[in-house]
Amino acid sequence: DGDxxxxxxxxxxxxxTAASGTGQGPSTSTIPGPSTEPSVVESKDRxxxxxxxxxxxxxxxxxxxxxxxxLSAKDARGMTPFMxxxxxxxxxxxxxxxxxxxxxxxxxxxxxxxxxxxFMGMVCPSGTNPDDSPLYVLCCNDTCSFTWTGAEHxxxxxxxxx
Numbered sequence: 001d002g003d004x005x006x007x008x009x010x011x012x013x014x015x016x017t018a019a020s021g022t023g024q025g026p027s028t029s030t031i032p033g034p035s036t037e038p039s040v041v042e043s044k045d046r047x048x049x050x051x052x053x054x055x056x057x058x059x060x061x062x063x064x065x066x067x068x069x070x071l072s073a074k075d076a077r078g079m080t081p082f083m084x085x086x087x088x089x090x091x092x093x094x095x096x097x098x099x100x101x102x103x104x105x106x107x108x109x110x111x112x113x114x115x116x117x118x119f120m121g122m123v124c125p126s127g128t129n130p131d132d133s134p135l136y137v138l139c140c141n142d143t144c145s146f147t148w149t150g151a152e153h154x155x156x157x158x159x160x161x162x
Contacts, residue, residue: 050093051092051093051096054093054096054097055096058096058097058099058100067100067104068104068108068118068121068122071097071100071101071104071122072121072122072125074125077132078128078129078132079132080122080123080124080125081097082094082097082098082101082122082123082124082134083123083124083128083132083133083134083137085097086134086137086138087132087134087137094134097122098123101119101122101123102119104118104119104122105118105119105122
């Protein structure tokens with residue numbers, strides 16, 4: 001958490017919220033902003049700010065020539081950014097990456113490549129471990145309704161095996 005605060009501090013600057021000073025509520029982290037007063041960013045604000053930064057990066061004119069390469073790159077676990085977002089249950093980020101991958105696939109299709117191949121290279125490249133497939137992760141591993149509904153409670157049937 002401390003490292004991400006250091007990284008996001010310059011980018012978040014004006015997006016930070018003021019401290020309430022009550023000592024109640026969610027834990028907060030203090031990061032230096034552009035002013036002389038320290039800024040406080042709550043956990044939910046950090047997520048919103050991180051998603052905002054992701055959108056800025058995906059829409060950046062400067063990064064456009066490199067986005068396909070960046071979104072096709074695999075991390076140490078063999079996951080693309082989209083796969084990592086789904087695995088980490090960062091669904092808003094996954095949707096942003098998915099929409100960006102769709103735009104790139106439509107724009108960068110050549111005579112030797114199919115749009116589907118370009119798209120799948122960023123979403124779930126061939127040779128990916130089947131257990132890491134985003135579809136598998138969504139269908140089999142994400143059974144918690146809270147990840148889909150958030151704080152908005154819904155009534156649902158509950159079944160018990162006998």
